[in-house]
Amino acid sequence: MGGHDVLTVCHAGLPLAGCTLGESALCHRFAESFVRCCAGVIMGVKPLALFSYRFCGACRRDACASRRACAAVFSAYARALGAHGIKLVPLFMSGERAMLIAWREDLVSEMLGDDDNRAFLTETGFDASDAPVFMVQVRRRLMNFYRSQSRALAARFPHELGLVFGYPLEDVIGFMRGGQATCCGAWKAYGDKRIAQERFARVAAFEEQCRCRYRSGMPLGELLACSP
Numbered sequence: 001m002g003g004h005d006v007l008t009v010c011h012a013g014l015p016l017a018g019c020t021l022g023e024s025a026l027c028h029r030f031a032e033s034f035v036r037c038c039a040g041v042i043m044g045v046k047p048l049a050l051f052s053y054r055f056c057g058a059c060r061r062d063a064c065a066s067r068r069a070c071a072a073v074f075s076a077y078a079r080a081l082g083a084h085g086i087k088l089v090p091l092f093m094s095g096e097r098a099m100l101i102a103w104r105e106d107l108v109s110e111m112l113g114d115d116d117n118r119a120f121l122t123e124t125g126f127d128a129s130d131a132p133v134f135m136v137q138v139r140r141r142l143m144n145f146y147r148s149q150s151r152a153l154a155a156r157f158p159h160e161l162g163l164v165f166g167y168p169l170e171d172v173i174g175f176m177r178g179g180q181a182t183c184c185g186a187w188k189a190y191g192d193k194r195i196a197q198e199r200f201a202r203v204a205a206f207e208e209q210c211r212c213r214y215r216s217g218m219p220l221g222e223l224l225a226c227s228p
Contacts, residue, residue, distance in 0.1 A: 007221030
């Protein structure tokens with residue numbers, strides 16, 4: 001399954017060159033999930049997105065074969081997306097579902113370049129000196145959370161990671177300290193209401209533009225190429 005082929009996927013659902021029908025179906029389902037959940041990352045308005053992908057039916061008679069097929073899809077997309085500045089990293093698989101993160105190293109580095117952000121993350125136990133090193137720790141905290149959930153153990157979501165999801169520091173701190181929210185959108189805001197609403201509207205507009213382009217038939221590769 002070539003990295004180039006997976007970027008020809010589009011909403012029309014046409015079979016992909018170089019793939020079996022089963023592989024093509026997996027690629028289309030993955031692309032749908034990726035565009036729906038990671039539009040902000042694709043458009044360069046969010047550093048990271050966390051999303052799940054349901055892969056039931058990849059090989060109905062063999063769960064191990066299903067996982068191998070999905071691992072091949074993830075690997076192909078990771079190679080292809082890497083050429084567009086997006087890193088794709090699976091966290092874990094459980095049952096018929098996989099959890100993954102997609103992130104832009106340039107935006108994570110930009111977030112870490114802010115002194116206040118870096119100081120906050122250092123206080124919460126991160127090495128925030130370097131984006132790749134930081135993202136290894138992000139992945140570890142997310143994996144620990146979801147694995148503890150799968151074992152039915154009490155676990156607190158690492159809300160300090162709100163920064164890497166694109167939330168402003170004042171909103172992350174306000175939420176963690178139980179402050180009074182001034183308004184709600186894609187997340188809860190704790191600062192100036194007008195500024196927060198403008199930020200919500202900007203992010204939502206970029207995300208909807210991305211999804212509309214894909215629904216209109218633009219292949220994933222072209223969508224990535226025309227994004228900031």
